Amino acid sequence: xxxxxxxxxxxxxxxxxxxxxxxxxxxxxxxxxxxxxxxxxxxxxxxxxxxxxxxxxxxxxxxxxxxxxxxxxxxxxxxxxxxxxxxxxxxxxxxxxxxxxxxxxxxxxxxxxxxxxxxxxxxxxxxxxxxxxxxxxxxxxxxxxxxxxxxxxxxxxxxxxxxxxxxxxxxxxxxxxxxxxxxxxxxxxxxxxxxxxxxxxxxxxxxxxxxxxxxxxxxxx
Amino acid sequence: xxxxxxxxxxxxxxxxxxxxxxxxxxxxxxxxxxxxxxxxxxxxxxxxxxxxxxxxxxxxxxxxxxxxxxxxxxxxxxxxxxxxxxxxxxxxxxxxxxxxxxxxxxxxxxxxxxxxxxxxxxxxxxxxxxxxxxxxxxxxxxxxxxxxxxxxxxxxxxxxxxxxxxxxxxxxxxxxxxxxxxxxxxxxxxxxxxxxxxxxxxxxxxxxxxxxxxxxxxxxx
Numbered sequence: 001x002x003x004x005x006x007x008x009x010x011x012x013x014x015x016x017x018x019x020x021x022x023x024x025x026x027x028x029x030x031x032x033x034x035x036x037x038x039x040x041x042x043x044x045x046x047x048x049x050x051x052x053x054x055x056x057x058x059x060x061x062x063x064x065x066x067x068x069x070x071x072x073x074x075x076x077x078x079x080x081x082x083x084x085x086x087x088x089x090x091x092x093x094x095x096x097x098x099x100x101x102x103x104x105x106x107x108x109x110x111x112x113x114x115x116x117x118x119x120x121x122x123x124x125x126x127x128x129x130x131x132x133x134x135x136x137x138x139x140x141x142x143x144x145x146x147x148x149x150x151x152x153x154x155x156x157x158x159x160x161x162x163x164x165x166x167x168x169x170x171x172x173x174x175x176x177x178x179x180x181x182x183x184x185x186x187x188x189x190x191x192x193x194x195x196x197x198x199x200x201x202x203x204x205x206x207x208x209x210x211x212x213x214x215x216x217x218x219x220x221x
Numbered sequence: 222x223x224x225x226x227x228x229x230x231x232x233x234x235x236x237x238x239x240x241x242x243x244x245x246x247x248x249x250x251x252x253x254x255x256x257x258x259x260x261x262x263x264x265x266x267x268x269x270x271x272x273x274x275x276x277x278x279x280x281x282x283x284x285x286x287x288x289x290x291x292x293x294x295x296x297x298x299x300x301x302x303x304x305x306x307x308x309x310x311x312x313x314x315x316x317x318x319x320x321x322x323x324x325x326x327x328x329x330x331x332x333x334x335x336x337x338x339x340x341x342x343x344x345x346x347x348x349x350x351x352x353x354x355x356x357x358x359x360x361x362x363x364x365x366x367x368x369x370x371x372x373x374x375x376x377x378x379x380x381x382x383x384x385x386x387x388x389x390x391x392x393x394x395x396x397x398x399x400x401x402x403x404x405x406x407x408x409x410x411x412x413x414x415x416x417x418x419x420x421x422x423x424x425x426x427x428x429x430x431x432x433x434x435x436x437x438x439x440x441x442x
Contacts, residue, residue: 003303066377066423067416068384071395075416078402079409164289168388175292182299189303192296196288203287 009187010194013177020177021198027091027173028160031098032152035159038099039106046111057107064104069165073097077169094166102159109151113144146217153210157203164199174198227410234401241397242418248315248393249380249422255319256379257372260326265356267331278327285324291385293317298389314386322379326372333368334360366440373430377423384419394418 010017045057064072076097077090087093117140125135167176178195182188222229231238263278270278285293297317298310308316341363345355387396398415402408 063416063420066381066420068381068395068419070384070387071412071415071419074395074399075412079412082408161287161289164291165385167291175289175295178292179295188299192292192300195292196296199289199292200284200287 003189005190006187007190009181009185010190013181016172016177016181017174017194017198020172020174021202023091023171024160024163024166024173025202027095027098027163027166027171028156030095031102031159032156034095034099035102035106035155036152038103039108039110042103042107043110043114046107047114061104061107064101065108069097069101069162070168072101073165073168076100090166090169090171094163094169094171098159098162101162102155105155105158106152109148109155110144112151113148114140116147117143149210149214149217153207153214156210157206160203160206161199227407227414230401230405230407230410231414234397234404237392237397237400238394241392241394244311244386244391245380245383245394246422248311248318248383248386248391249376251315252318252322252379252383253376255315256322256326256375259319259323261330261361263323263327264330264334265361267327268334269352269356282324282327285321286328288321290318290321290382291388293321294385294389310389310391311386314383314389314391318379318382318386321382322375325375325378329368329371329375330364333364333371336367337363362440366437369430369434369437373426373433376430377426380419380422380426 042057042060045053046061048054073094077093080087080093087096121139121143122135125139130138163173164175166173167179170176172180174195178191182191185191222232263282266274267278267282294314294317297313297320301308301313301316337360341359342355345359350358383393384395386393387399390396392400395415398411402411
């Protein structure tokens, strides 16, 4: 292979790449937050006493986890408008998709977290006279957050990588930008290597940052 | 068969849908075979390999786990020809999917091997087994049993990831559905149909996994 690299193409489009990266990160973080709320609700539904809630939570998680994300993206983007749900733009529709997707994964994480909280904690909280919602707020949720933190960071990294699928509906994120640059300049190696490296570095940075957070919070004393 | 009903439209598009289904299944099966074989070799090399080889594989695995699979697919699609490898999009996609899943399976298998109790290999040594015998009769069977659940998950992931081949123009099942939609505008029906079929494929995989787990239950300890 004798390929003459010409990186000037990348410097010329550097702003586009950087904005694309930030857009992807933003979409991933927002989806994780919304997904956390959804996942928490699903986990509570799963551990509730009502059969109906249990079953619907299970069905939701199974369906979302066994459906290709690209299909979900198209569902939100093409099918919802048919039902009068018109989004302001593509980015919002994609964030909705990713949130629904993240919710299903977070539900599993939180369910495991809820079931791994030692019984004594709840007992102790009861014994000092905490109300049920106080128990959740001051005992169950903080402990669960610490237990599930590693899984949360893995999920954030996965979600960041999944934002690449927004390229399919022409959201100008990293993959789409690389494809555009590739199409405009025919510099195949430069565009894709840049995208790959930006993804790699960002994933690594997220991992490092969250490892620091984990060290700070992970131990339950 | 009434004209204009969903079933009629499916009947009209039957060959395209069937061939799309065939492409999805064949690309998934090919990827699973490639990734499982290479992943096993890489996983064993990661644990017992010659040190520089281990570093190389570690580099490969960490790199591929930090890049979205879509980027790899597009990179392969646009970039393989630079290496004088001229392959149709289907193969470019399978190569990219295979490379990506290999990294994931290698990591799973490394974890599986390292989670084996030391006593197992010690026992194998004590009855005078050579290293390769220990590998063939003790480590691989036990580790395989141990990584069955995550390996099945990866297989389901692979089936979901084959949808990304539609982005490089391979007419797999999702794209064949979209072509049908382009003809008759039945957005919801066809996307739900596609979702149902993917659920069915993944349900079959998980049933198969459960069966394997029951069959090899004697390898648990």
